[in-house]
Amino acid sequence: MRQLVVFAALFFMCLSLQAQPVKIMLVTGGHSYDTLQFFQLFDALENIEYKHFPQPAANKAIAEGAAQNFDVLVFYDMWQPISEKEKQAYIDLTKEGKPFLFFHHALVSYQNWDEFEQIIGGRYVEKGEGIPREKLSTYKHDVWVDIEVVDSQHPVTKGFHDFRLFDEVYGNYRVLPDVTPLLKTSHPESSPVIGWENKYNASTIVYLQPGHDSNAFNSPHFRKLIHQAVNYLGGNP
Numbered sequence: 001m002r003q004l005v006v007f008a009a010l011f012f013m014c015l016s017l018q019a020q021p022v023k024i025m026l027v028t029g030g031h032s033y034d035t036l037q038f039f040q041l042f043d044a045l046e047n048i049e050y051k052h053f054p055q056p057a058a059n060k061a062i063a064e065g066a067a068q069n070f071d072v073l074v075f076y077d078m079w080q081p082i083s084e085k086e087k088q089a090y091i092d093l094t095k096e097g098k099p100f101l102f103f104h105h106a107l108v109s110y111q112n113w114d115e116f117e118q119i120i121g122g123r124y125v126e127k128g129e130g131i132p133r134e135k136l137s138t139y140k141h142d143v144w145v146d147i148e149v150v151d152s153q154h155p156v157t158k159g160f161h162d163f164r165l166f167d168e169v170y171g172n173y174r175v176l177p178d179v180t181p182l183l184k185t186s187h188p189e190s191s192p193v194i195g196w197e198n199k200y201n202a203s204t205i206v207y208l209q210p211g212h213d214s215n216a217f218n219s220p221h222f223r224k225l226i227h228q229a230v231n232y233l234g235g236n237p
Contacts, residue, residue: 021049022234024101025062025070029055031078031105037214038076045227047236055079063089067098071234076211078105082113094119097202099233103226104211107173120207121198122175138171140189145169145210147194148184155232156197156206156225157182163221168212169194183208195225204233 026042042050051070053061055077063086067073073093094100100119107124110116117123124137145167149160169190176198183195194209206229216222 021047022072022230022236023070024048024050024072024074024230024234025058025067026050026052027055027058027073027075027077028052029058029077029079030109033076034214034217037217041217041223041226044223045230048227048230050074056081059083059086059089062086062093065089067093071099072230073098073100074230075100075102075106075109076104078108080109080111082110087113087115090119091115091201094201094203097204099203100205101208101226101229101233102205103208104168107170107207107209117174118176119198119200119203119205121179121196121200121205122173122207124170124173135172137173138189139168140171141168141212142166143169143187143189145185145187145190145194147210148186150181150184154180154182154197156195156229158228160221160224165210165219165222166215167210170209182206183210206233 042048058077059079059082102120107120107122108126111126111128125131125135127136145165146162147165148162149157151157152160169187171189171191173191175191175193175196179196179198181193181196184192185194186192196207198205198207208225208229210216210222
């Protein structure tokens with residue numbers, strides 16, 4: 001009987017631990033988006049709690065230590081201004097091992113902060129002084145994108161088969177050679193690798209290129225992708 005009670009207690013303890021939601025700091029700003037459908041996406045993610053931080057309040061909060069209250073930082077911003085204190089806060093978080101999920105236009109952020117490319121694992125190159133035309137990145141709205149799953153056993157893409165999204169593609173952006181590719185496409189106006197995992201200091205970082213508007217936000221494939229990425233980064237794959 002005693003063994004049964006102990007087993008039952010352990011069982012319910014495990015259930016209690018599994019029921020803890022992943023808490024995410026959700027950062028937006030610097031780019032218009034389909035606001036209603038965007039938040040409906042995150043409202044629909046099971047066992048996920050989020051608090052929304054628009055820029056520039058988000059970076060101010062990060063510099064003041066707010067990220068310590070969250071399991072995962074999720075970025076859907078396209079932001080440029082960043083102070084030295086805010087930069088250091090990002091670096092300190094990576095030294096602590098805080099996980100980050102960036103998607104879509106977050107790749108365009110911080111064009112004048114070189115270290116950001118090392119954190120996210122790549123860069124969308126905008127126009128700038130001294131940048132030749134052939135180095136600039138490109139975009140194309142409203143196209144069907146056939147997406148190849150590179151590793152269907154990775155926690156972010158587990159259970160996925162190749163799928164399609166009606167979305168926006170980016171072309172000619174930089175991807176660091178040491179990232180682990182998760183998603184690819186053969187779309188002629190897109191760069192080949194459109195999703196990856198990166199390591200920076202002690203942090204695990206995932207970048208997903210899809211996610212322009214409600215066409216992606218309402219897609220079951222995209223919702224599952226975001227859900228699995230958050231759970232993976234939050235330690236609940």
